[in-house]
Amino acid sequence: MKKVLIYSGGLDSTVLLYKLIADGNKVECLGVDYHQRHKRELFSAARICDSLGVNFYKIELPIDHILGQNSLTSSFIAVPDGHYEEEQMKVTVVPNRNMIILSMGIALAITKNAEAVCYAAHNGDHAIYPDCRDEFATAMDSAARLCHFNPIRIDRPFIGMTKTDIVKLGDSLDADFASTWSCYKGGNKHCGTCGTCVERKEAFVLAEVPDPTEYL
Amino acid sequence: MKKVLIYSGGLDSTVLLYKLIADGNKVECLGVDYHQRHKRELFSAARICDSLGVNFYKIELPIDHILGQNSLTSSFIAVPDGHYEEEQMKVTVVPNRNMIILSMGIALAITKNAEAVCYAAHNGDHAIYPDCRDEFATAMDSAARLCHFNPIRIDRPFIGMTKTDIVKLGDSLDADFASTWSCYKGGNKHCGTCGTCVERKEAFVLAEVPDPTEYL
Numbered sequence: 001m002k003k004v005l006i007y008s009g010g011l012d013s014t015v016l017l018y019k020l021i022a023d024g025n026k027v028e029c030l031g032v033d034y035h036q037r038h039k040r041e042l043f044s045a046a047r048i049c050d051s052l053g054v055n056f057y058k059i060e061l062p063i064d065h066i067l068g069q070n071s072l073t074s075s076f077i078a079v080p081d082g083h084y085e086e087e088q089m090k091v092t093v094v095p096n097r098n099m100i101i102l103s104m105g106i107a108l109a110i111t112k113n114a115e116a117v118c119y120a121a122h123n124g125d126h127a128i129y130p131d132c133r134d135e136f137a138t139a140m141d142s143a144a145r146l147c148h149f150n151p152i153r154i155d156r157p158f159i160g161m162t163k164t165d166i167v168k169l170g171d172s173l174d175a176d177f178a179s180t181w182s183c184y185k186g187g188n189k190h191c192g193t194c195g196t197c198v199e200r201k202e203a204f205v206l207a208e209v210p211d212p213t214e215y216l
Numbered sequence: 217m218k219k220v221l222i223y224s225g226g227l228d229s230t231v232l233l234y235k236l237i238a239d240g241n242k243v244e245c246l247g248v249d250y251h252q253r254h255k256r257e258l259f260s261a262a263r264i265c266d267s268l269g270v271n272f273y274k275i276e277l278p279i280d281h282i283l284g285q286n287s288l289t290s291s292f293i294a295v296p297d298g299h300y301e302e303e304q305m306k307v308t309v310v311p312n313r314n315m316i317i318l319s320m321g322i323a324l325a326i327t328k329n330a331e332a333v334c335y336a337a338h339n340g341d342h343a344i345y346p347d348c349r350d351e352f353a354t355a356m357d358s359a360a361r362l363c364h365f366n367p368i369r370i371d372r373p374f375i376g377m378t379k380t381d382i383v384k385l386g387d388s389l390d391a392d393f394a395s396t397w398s399c400y401k402g403g404n405k406h407c408g409t410c411g412t413c414v415e416r417k418e419a420f421v422l423a424e425v426p427d428p429t430e431y432l
Contacts, residue, residue, distance in 0.1 A: 062276060066273055107312040110312055111284035139355060143359055
């Protein structure tokens with residue numbers, strides 16, 4: 001089976017890449033540079049794809065002027081610290097990011113004759129992001145099945161799993177955790193205090209898997 | 217009411233721009249350069265927006281490498297002549313173009329607090345393009361209502377109209393037909409023989425409206 005993976009170079013999508021390969025799929029990876037502050041994640045993505053012999057398609061979307069002001073693409077709005085559930089995290093919402101990225105993944109799936117676009121949403125994804133909710137994913141799956149002559153599926157194989165489950169799975173697959181990148185601040189080392197760093201740390205602790213990440 | 221219009225600078229979307237303004241809407245226009253051969257249509261769009269005092273947001277999507285080979289974005293695949301219904305027109309299908317463009321329009325709508333994204337699909341749009349069909353538009357409308365905190369609508373105000381009806385409406389609104397661009401070949405003058413030129417010519421004849429277009 002051929003599948004397109006929306007691939008950020010983060011922990012979750014890296015484990016999904018390993019899992020798809022282990023299940024015998026041919027995988028085409030798509031990374032999207034939307035001028036996110038942490039776009040160094042895409043260097044991680046490219047390096048890991050290279051090590052696994054997987055194609056990595058990177059696209060750049062110079063669309064800052066329609067995305068308004070949010071802390072992921074505007075350098076003058078700070079990335080908040082804390083847990084995702086909190087009100088201040090709303091500033092990290094990039095308008096319609098998931099639909100934009102999925103639409104690109106579907107285009108690549110059509111071009112490559114892949115049957116599905118996969119992404120690593122999991123059950124800890126957050127209600128503060130409307131485009132992480134089930135209803136949205138279901139609507140996008142319907143649209144994907146109708147947008148071309150052959151239907152494309154939208155698959156979220158990790159949707160029933162916690163981030164801790166993902167770390168355990170990655171450990172069992174010998175995933176290269178050390179090469180992945182999560183931090184929204186995008187410095188030289190993971191900050192250890194932004195929402196995504198906090199989650200990453202917790203997941204390794206709860207999974208009882210050694211965390212190879214160097215935090216500031 | 218504030219609305220985002222997907223605006224190509226073609227005949228249909230230009231008439232829709234005039235109509236939305238006549239109905240008292242505040243309109244934000246979005247034009248997308250996906251390296252289409254006929255991207256000169258966007259010069260028409262910018263000029264017409266300027267004449268009407270409407271904002272025109274142009275985005276460039278340098279994504280040729282995920283769109284495969286089709287006659288609209290690959291300079292070495294010819295644009296076929298003839299009517300849209302014909303088999304040879306399939307080469308003009310750009311993978312997932314409408315979802316990609318709508319996803320950008322929805323992002324702009326979120327950023328600008330607009331309530332809807334409008335586009336000028338009409339009842340002559342063609343079954344050869346799966347992403348022009350009603351089922352697809354309905355699925356996208358569902359996704360748009362779910363992708364953010366405030367629901368966004370996808371509106372197709374012309375879906376019950378023929379291109380001839382659109383020309384008649386444009387004539388009644390004094391639309392600047394002469395500044396619009398339709399031809400897929402994107403030369404200096406409309407070719408008069410590609411699918412979109414054939415339709416444009418026919419619509420003016422059937423509407424009994426003088427056609428200001430200079431054809432080759």
